[in-house]
Amino acid sequence: MSIMKALKIGDLTAKYPIIQGGMGVGISLHSLAGAVAKAGGIGIISTAQIGFKDPEFLKAPMEANLRAIGEELKKAREIAPKGIIGFNIMVATRNYAQYVKEAVKAGADIIISGAGLPVSLPELVEGAKTKIAPIVSTAKSAMVICKMWDRKYKRIPDLLVIEGPLAGGHLGFSREDLSRYGADTKDVPHTYHQDLYDEEIRGIMKVVKQFEEKYQKHIPVAIAGGIYTRADVEHAMELGADAVQVATRFVTTEECDAPESYKQAYINAKAEDIVITQSPVGMPGRAIVNPFLEKITAMKERGEKAKINHCYQCLEHCDPANIPYCITKALSNAAEGTLNEALLFCGSNAYRADKIETVEAVVQDLVGAV
Known part of the structure; x- marks a missing residue:
């Protein structure tokens, strides 16, 4: 067809x-x-x-x-x-x-x-x-x-x-x-x-x-x-x-x-690497498991939050004092190729x-x- x-x-x-x-x-x-x-x-x-x-x-x-x-x-x-x-x-x-x-x-x-x-x-x-x-x-x-x-x-x-x-x-x-x-x-x-x-x-x-x-x-x-x-x-x-x-x-x-390293993360991903995570703004999101996501997950289990050094005024309903990490920083790190400190958003078929x-x-x- x-x-x-x-x-x-x-x-x-x-x-x-x-x-x-x-x-x-x-x-x-x-x-x-x-x-x-x-x-x-x-x-x-x-x-x-x-x-x-x-x-x-x-x-x-x-x-x-x-x-x-x-x-x-x-x-x-x-x-x-x-x-x-x-x-x-x-x-x-x-x-x-x-x-x-x-x-x-x-x-x-x-x-x-x-x-x-x-x-x-x-x-x-x-x-x-x-x-x-x-x-x-x-x-x-x-x-x-x-x-x-x-x-x-x-x-x-x-x-x-x-x-x-x-x-x-x-x-x-x-x-x-x-x-x-x-x-x-x-x-x-x-x-x-x-x-x-x-x-x-x-x-x-x-x-x-x-x-x-x-x-x-x-x-x-x-x-x-x-x-x-x-x-x-x-x-x-x-x-x-x-x-x-x-x-x-x-x-x-x-x-x-996207930088080449970001594209390569998709190519390297297996089906089991793609997970649902919780965004700092409370919405579910789909991303590739990487050191950053593992660190954030471990911190959440311990009840810890990352220190927010700067607010980028991105989302209407975001309270920097009560979020686990800054989503702007995590996503811009991905766009700049700093993948170990990045949130790698993706669709279910990325693998x-x-x-x-x-x-x-x-x-x-x-x-x-x-």
């Missing part, structure tokens, strides 16, 4: 129905996003501490981040002048509204927003051409966001992203839900209860249909989390999706912004990586063109 159908999001048309997932800190910046857009997909830059390399970042992190939004988009556009490029902006980001407004000002084609429900997103992009896409994981959250946007803004999402329990990084599921779907074990995805989550996806599709009928307008849906092969893409399409969002598969590409590929090769493989 060849998946050659273009993805239409309003007046935007991507040659292929492949959206590259946003990965922060510093994993999906201009190089990866530009390459995916050039290959016919949609490239997404993560705004999570996007300015971490700026000389002023330590002193004024938010200002450095806002500057970097325009700079990264400009560089991505140089790679793919006619491509579709946008940003992933977490709702949990401190000063979320300013990040969204800066992305719009920079000329983002689309903003994808999760890690909370982006209830105010429509007003932040009002009057702009920038498309907006909430990330949901349940039919309940899809109904909440669609109802709220309908009632308050008289609009619907331009795209809806459904992120399942096999995704990487912070997850929109409780530990109990992950367990129910069989997505908390070390041999995921082999024990993953896909049929159970497929039912949830069908429930989300019913919510989407309800609002499509009300507005007489199609809402494209992208399925994310655990999409690694052409078969995964085909399954998503069979469920009624218009597109897929893929992140982990793009990490081990030549063009990914399947066995070589470095090009973005073009990955896209062509996913759409069935090779």
